[in-house]
Amino acid sequence: MDHAQFRLVIPSQTRYLNLVTGLAKRASLVAGLDDATAAKVSIAVDEAVTNVILHAYHGEGEHSVELELRFTEEALEIHIWHSGQGIRGDQLVLPDPKEYIKHPRKGGLGLLLMSRFMDEVQFKADETSGRNECCLIKKIS
Amino acid sequence: MADLSIAVRQAGDVAVLLPAGFINAHTVREFEEALEGLVQDGRYTILLNCKELNYISSAGLGAIMGLIETVREHGGDILLSNLQDNVFAIFDTLGFTQLYRVFSDEDQALAAAAPGQKG
Numbered sequence: 495m496d497h498a499q500f501r502l503v504i505p506s507q508t509r510y511l512n513l514v515t516g517l518a519k520r521a522s523l524v525a526g527l528d529d530a531t532a533a534k535v536s537i538a539v540d541e542a543v544t545n546v547i548l549h550a551y552h553g554e555g556e557h558s559v560e561l562e563l564r565f566t567e568e569a570l571e572i573h574i575w576h577s578g579q580g581i582r583g584d585q586l587v588l589p590d591p592k593e594y595i596k597h598p599r600k601g602g603l604g605l606l607l608m609s610r611f612m613d614e615v616q617f618k619a620d621e622t623s624g625r626n627e628c629c630l631i632k633k634i635s
Numbered sequence: 636m637a638d639l640s641i642a643v644r645q646a647g648d649v650a651v652l653l654p655a656g657f658i659n660a661h662t663v664r665e666f667e668e669a670l671e672g673l674v675q676d677g678r679y680t681i682l683l684n685c686k687e688l689n690y691i692s693s694a695g696l697g698a699i700m701g702l703i704e705t706v707r708e709h710g711g712d713i714l715l716s717n718l719q720d721n722v723f724a725i726f727d728t729l730g731f732t733q734l735y736r737v738f739s740d741e742d743q744a745l746a747a748a749a750p751g752q753k754g
Contacts (some may be wrong), residue, residue, distance in 0.1 A: 508659070508660045509661050511639055511659045511660060512657055514658065515659070530720060533690075533721035534721070536690075537690070537752050540659055540660075544660040544693075544694065547660070562724035603697065603729065605727065607692075607728070607729070608747035610728050610729075
């Protein structure tokens, strides 16, 4: 497959989540991933974009979230950029599922799902542009 | 088609909730309100029949997690049935199949929820 990429920009509103996750699922299938893996990629993208809307932008709907899909021979990469609050290192602690089961509570599961369903999850800050990026990578075996 | 619709019916002592569509950060409040409404009505044994649930994100899981202790404190439970593969994968990946009783169909779940069958 030739390397290819394309971009989508959405308003920072949860009403567009379904559109984005549907796209992520279809892109996964185009990349050669199977149905079950495509569903997992779509969940990871949902969680990443939801984090941007609710936490980076604090639920404010007038901002933009930019997604770029990159198809390579080795992987599907989904890059998500925003200009909101970046994620801090101390927020990247993944909850322990066993502790969750012992002490059920709301919140904190999105990062765990992203890390379990993708091969790589990276958070980056571009100091020049002031933008933050979440990069999700799924290898094509 | 709406992203999410929710039907509720009563089967003996069990409130059966049937979410259809997608539970994500956009639709979760509707799902949460349906669950909270049951608890406020004193219906503490709840079966989520997920046969028409295409998708659930952590927002939806959080809504369930937020009520599990309350219903169990009142002698009830939240049971799950008819999970589609991708929905099961989410629960299973996070180890939640140890926290919730999961059944392949509604009849099995209702039988397990009958008095004296709690385990």
